[in-house]
Amino acid sequence: DGGITQSPKYLFRKEGQNVTLSCEQNLNHDAMYWYRQDPGQGLRLIYYSQIVNDFQKGDIAEGYSVSREKKESFPLTVTSAQKNPTAFYLCASSIVPGQGFTGELFFGEGSRLTVL
Amino acid sequence: AQSVTQLDSQVPVFEEAPVELRCNYSSSVSVYLFWYVQYPNQGLQLLLKYLSGSTLVKGINGFEAEFNKSQTSFHLRKPSVHISDTAEYFCAVNSYNNNDMRFGAGTRLTVKP
Numbered sequence: 001d002g003g004i005t006q007s008p009k010y011l012f013r014k015e016g017q018n019v020t021l022s023c024e025q026n027l028n029h030d031a032m033y034w035y036r037q038d039p040g041q042g043l044r045l046i047y048y049s050q051i052v053n054d055f056q057k058g059d060i061a062e063g064y065s066v067s068r069e070k071k072e073s074f075p076l077t078v079t080s081a082q083k084n085p086t087a088f089y090l091c092a093s094s095i096v097p098g099q100g101f102t103g104e105l106f107f108g109e110g111s112r113l114t115v116l
Numbered sequence: 117a118q119s120v121t122q123l124d125s126q127v128p129v130f131e132e133a134p135v136e137l138r139c140n141y142s143s144s145v146s147v148y149l150f151w152y153v154q155y156p157n158q159g160l161q162l163l164l165k166y167l168s169g170s171t172l173v174k175g176i177n178g179f180e181a182e183f184n185k186s187q188t189s190f191h192l193r194k195p196s197v198h199i200s201d202t203a204e205y206f207c208a209v210n211s212y213n214n215n216d217m218r219f220g221a222g223t224r225l226t227v228k229p
Contacts, residue, residue: 004159031215033217040221040222041221042206042219042220042221042222043160043206043219050215088157090159090160092160094215094217097212097213097214097215101212102165102167103147103148103150103167103210103212103215104148104150104162104165104210105160105208105210105217106162107152107159107160108159109159110157110159112157
């Protein structure tokens with residue numbers, strides 16, 4: 001089945017450690033996104049990428065880094081510079097504006113990061 | 117850029133009662149409109165979307181929404197809710213030509229027996 005796979009589902013980290021969250025999609029989508037979700041705050045955009053080897057900062061990029069070396073993959077690294085990393089992280093993908101564009105985002109199941 | 121306001125952060129309702137979750141949006145360009153549902157510790161699942169045409173949109177699980185351009189609203193409704201509808205619901209808007217999805221803060225629907 002086509003979809004988006006995020007791993008791990010749950011992750012615990014000690015303060016001062018970097019951690020990388022995986023996101024893989026087989027939908028052949030050009031665009032991929034990372035969102036952070038905290039209770040009562042909805043979804044906040046961390047980074048997005050519209051094409052391989054290119055990405056842009058979203059609203060809350062500080063303390064995070066990404067890469068887009070392959071169309072299918074968009075890993076997110078939560079660095080030790082992120083002051084409050086405990087959150088639920090969601091990866092999404094979409095096609096880009098052009099033929100067939102409907103604006104819809106497709107989401108993975110999420111990764112819950114807890115810093116101890 | 118567009119924005120979305122969900123007017124209720126929490127909506128408690130009894131089982132089999134009707135429910136309406138309210139959503140207003142703001143945009144200077146033509147937009148697509150969406151409702152997503154999120155169950156605990158899961159990703160977002162598309163309930164329904166408005167692209168064009170009929171202003172009444174039907175989605176999964178018996179939900180429907182009505183696009184009102186003059187009031188810039190896209191309220192979600194269900195005539196009779198079930199316990200299993202308890203979840204977080206997000207309204208979202210994306211522009212026709214610029215892939216810039218914006219989400220509301222979410223409405224927590226709690227269905228009580």
